[in-house]
Amino acid sequence: MTASQPAANRRPATGASAMLAVDWTRCDGHGLCAALLPGAIQVDEWGYPILDQSELATRPRSELTRAVSACPALALRRA
């Protein structure tokens, strides 16, 4: 087992810095965030969110904040 950093915590390769981050130990896969930010957050086949950071960077801050406070598991945060 290495002590290496998971890729999610690194800057995305696109050059855009991360806007939102998921605490994967908390996320229950409700998918609420994906419903609030369609096109920027998708869900995988198990219902867990896939974040498109460069797309998130184009969204108004208020929309991101709304998604963060809507997350029932307190799993979503500003990066």
Next chain:
Amino acid sequence: MTSVLPRTAPITALPVGWIAEPQLLRGIGSADLVDYRAHRAQSVPARRLSQADLLARLDTAGLAGRGGAGFPLATKIRSVLHEGSRLTPFVVVNACEGEPASAKDTALLRFVPHQVLDGAMICADAIGAERILVAITDHEAQLAVSAAVASRPDAARFEVCPIEARFVAGEAGALVAALSVGSDGRRNTAQAVPPGRRVLPSHRGVDGRPNLLSNAETFGQVAVLVGSSPAPAAASQAATRAPSTTSPRTAARTSTGTRLLTVTGAVRSPGVLEVPDGVPLAQVAEAVGARPSQSVVIGGYHGTWLPAAMLSELTLSAAGLAGVGASPGAGAVIFVGTDTCALAELSRVVGWLAAESARQCGPCSFGLPAIAQGVASLLRATPAGPTATGQLVLSRAGTVTGRGACAHPDGAARFVRSGLAVLAEDVGLHAAYGTCRRRDQGHLALSRSAALSRSLALSEAALSEAALSAAALSAAALSRAGGGGMGMGAHR
């Protein structure tokens, strides 16, 4: 230089050997354990180094962490120093070896514990840390280190912390969580799972203090570096030598020029091997008596499969492996013999990796079993061809990457992707006939005793044959290199 010790056969047998001159393992071969007296007799007395002196030496040597990530130690030390915390830092020695194909840290702690303890003490003195925590999963290593600590004049500064063994226990975040004193006032060593929010140990580690947390071998290398390196002036001269062009022979002479490997799989003498950094893989294969191999896995079960065709050209160093998309990781090298069904081996290990998920994070706890199921189904005959299943496995490997609290899904995905790329032909055979006419021989072992036990099955005749071939190799290496021969020490 060649020594094969008689073996009794306890289940915990841990053979060690070396190519060229051992540095970390210096002194063993004539003894089971290099105790404090013997250690002091052969090393420069541990001395206090200033921060600047230590950092200069580490920079010069380019010493990188040996736990897998390969992060430069000097950078880690600087970030602890720049933390500006009011709390005194801790040094944390990570000797949690959850990887079944790795035993090198365990070997260090069992046989040459003072190398690791000296190195940790040198770092602690330089950064102003009072306490040193040594986190260990292996029971015998715990006993050895406890005894070693007790024999030292600086014993009071060490704390030996047993950690429950599991694959993710050695992850830095998990280790910090496990070691931190809980509300009951005790270190909660059972709870070694990665926390949801990643915080660097150098920022906020055990007990909320800045921690210099690194792998056991890294600290051992510090002791070697400080114990044998000349005065700083000469050391800075050495800096002008380009590390990437260093030949194995010169590497062996520089103070951090070695690397520990755990070599297992289809080999006559599995075990822990100290080698010059950048040693040719072919030389390692010779030294352990590798049988004809179809592929080799570098870096353990979070590592990379490489085809045997590369065997003759690969060298084991970060630079040597970067070109083929691999890295030495924690030094686990596994030879996959031509007589085994490698796809079945891959499938078995991926199933195990899925089961080792700490089941905290959705993408990891659902994704890895789904990937394992996909790989398993590639073993069966598929009239429509394997393409759709293979694609699905690869796309799921992409999906889980980077989506966990630790790098377990990333490592598992790397292992699967590189495995399927190397085994494309076998995947085709299985899809067509449901078999490749070979059986899983267990070359990729799921327990350390299974990984290392092959040597126990060797008859006395085979042992002396191994000794003879090691002697022959030694002579060959001598004539090739004009000095610095090769020795294989076998050790319990």
